[in-house]
Amino acid sequence: MASDSESTEIPPSDPATTCTDAPLSQKKLEQEYYNIQRGLTIMEEVTKTRAAGKKISVQWNKKGQAIKSAKFISYIGVVAKTTVPITQKSWRKVDQATKDIVWETVSSGFEIDESKKDFVLQKAGRALRSFRHFITQKYLKDPDAEFVAQVPPLLQPLVKQEDWDAFVVSRREKEFKELSAQNKKRVAKNEYPYRAGRLGYAGVEQKEVEAEGSDVTISRQRLWALARTNKDGVIDNPRVKEVAEKIDSLSQEVSQGKLPEHEDILARALGTPDHPGRVRGVGFGVTKKQYFGKIKKRTSASSSEVQELREEQAVMKQQLEAQAKLIDMLLKGQIPGRLLGDVSPSGKDSCTVPSDKIPEGENDCNCLADNPSRKVVATGRVYNIAGDTIHNLPLPPDCIRVSLLVAIDPKYPLPYPTDEMQTVGDALGSFVAWPSHLVMVGTPKPPKDPLPPKKKCLCLL
Structure with a gap:
């Protein structure tokens, strides 16, 4: 049985990795460049080891993290990159059959059991996201800022020409440019940058x-x-x-x-x-x-842990209540859109609450669409807390932190999407930033006098 104890040190910078206009640090670009070269070499090594009827061992620490396992981590990355096309925007949207192929390929070359499947697949998703960023910053455009038409030589073992063509088209779209600009601003505001x-x-x-x-x-x-x-x-x-x-x-x-x-x-x-x-x-x-x-071995809990449990219980209770109400409304043939009173046709007299009027602390809420209909697209909990952040980054201007619990319109695009979450459906159970003027405090209420089917649409015109 072979061993994976190779050093993770990065070799000196290769002149070919120089990038003149990259929001990602030069060190990160060099790391990804090294990952690709090293991953291809390791793929050949693992293939030979597997052909000889052997597997490479992997070391794990007490927390279940792979340590001294550079080959293992690099191999996960290269398998993911050769299995999933770069046009796939989110790992969550990769079908299970493809994920199973990634797992089976990795587990056939390394000594790992089924309990490590989640670790491998989550690592694969991260590797793909880093790979897309690297390609965008390093190879998408030539020195004259023109989009590159052919797959660069380094990427040819990993990327098909048709996938490259589609990837370039997606990077030309206005939606991507806006998302990229938003993410750059948010990353720039990170007060505690990771440096390991x-x-x-x-x-x-x-x-x-x-x-x-x-x-x-x-x-x-x-x-x-x-x-x-x-x-x-x-x-x-x-x-x-x-x-x-x-x-x-x-x-x-x-x-x-x-x-x-x-x-x-x-x-x-x-x-x-x-x-x-x-x-x-x-x-x-x-x-x-x-x-x-692993650390809660005592007879009494600390104040912070008690508070944490209470918060988790409150979120679970709210989710169950909201789901029960929506199911009841659907069974009665009612459309969950007239909540807490009528929303006016123009949206001027809607029941939205300005950020300075939202009660402090945690409250039930409805998230509205940013269009004239002002329809409710999700329900959840709003957190109006001074100095609040979202995923350790400052909230965007005029926004508030919301935990989405029930998706009424799962396909509605998030106001501030990320690589992993782009729609309301993607963000269920997670915190997101939502414009304060589009947050309605309260819980869903079914209308008192349901309108006949032919008239239901009239109230939204």
């Missing part, structure tokens, strides 16, 4: 464990800070330094007994809780349940 590169949180943790001893436990707040140091191990970003100092202060309070032993120090230092399904400061492949489930 290809190493990842798992790699940062492994280095610390090897330096201090195998029995050492590295807290996630420490990992978060270590992943934002420069090459000399120094925090030179003022905003990161401010949070690191808060972390030190809170850690001292815990050690002195002023705070509960299992207080969420990172969340308190940043001033914002983790988003559902994500755990900051631990890296890829670790869920909230996995991480916090």
